[in-house]
Amino acid sequence: KNTEIVGITALQLEHTQLLGNTLEEIAWQKAGIIKENSRVFYMPQPSECIAVIKERFRELKGKSLSQAPAVTDYKWIDCVEPDFTASSEVKALNFSLSTQLSACWLKSRKLISEDFFVGDAMMAVDNKFINAFKKCQFNGRFEVIDGGNDITYFLDGAHTKDSMQICADWFSKQLKINKAADCINILIFNVTGDRDSELIMKQLHSIRFDYVCFTTNILNNDVYNEQSGEL
Secondary structure, X not given: OOOOEEEEOOOOOOOHHHHOOOHHHHXXXXXXXXXXXXXXXXXXXXXXXXXXXXHHHHHHOOOXXXXXXXXXXXXXXXXXXXXXXXXXHHHHHHHHHHHHHHHHHHHHOOOOOHHHEEOOEEOEEOHHHHHHHHHOOOOOOOEEEEEEOOEEEEEOOOOOHXXXXXXXXXXXXXXXXXXXXXXXXXXXXXXXXXXXXHHHHHHHOOOXXXXXXXXXXXXXXXXXXXXHOOO
């Protein structure tokens, strides 16, 4: 009941067996996190999702509703705007949403100057927010690991058509940054649940992979036997 601040990220067709088969149904379920007097921030969404979020906001009696600004709309105070060009647009969206959520919390406790705000949205950013974002890590999401011996691992947990396209764009950028004429690209692919593997993999067709490995979700025979009830 006491959900003071709410953030709604970009909505996609995922977990359809639980959330619904359309974006509107998924938006309705996701917006259920809104509680009475919640301050709500959301990422840019398809118009049909925004309509549902607004409807749920009114129904659940939220306090304020705002879209997180684009990073290009911020004023940067005594700091340099982060460079998101080498990464993914998702990181820019995450930066803006997380900035709004944390700033709203700080404002409610009078721990940040109101001069930073235009209405409910904070529009001026200083180094505290940039440094905090740089220290945040989300393992398995746009993650790069130096494995030594000239091996680099690029990890991402994309599991929808849209998120895999974003992953493909991100990996393509990494290939341009880390140019190596003799590099070998190996895709290790795994999917769980009832997701459409063919649809997801189609988003990777633009990338040249020298080898492709498909992995199962069965770790070993003991695990398989335990899951199947066999000895």
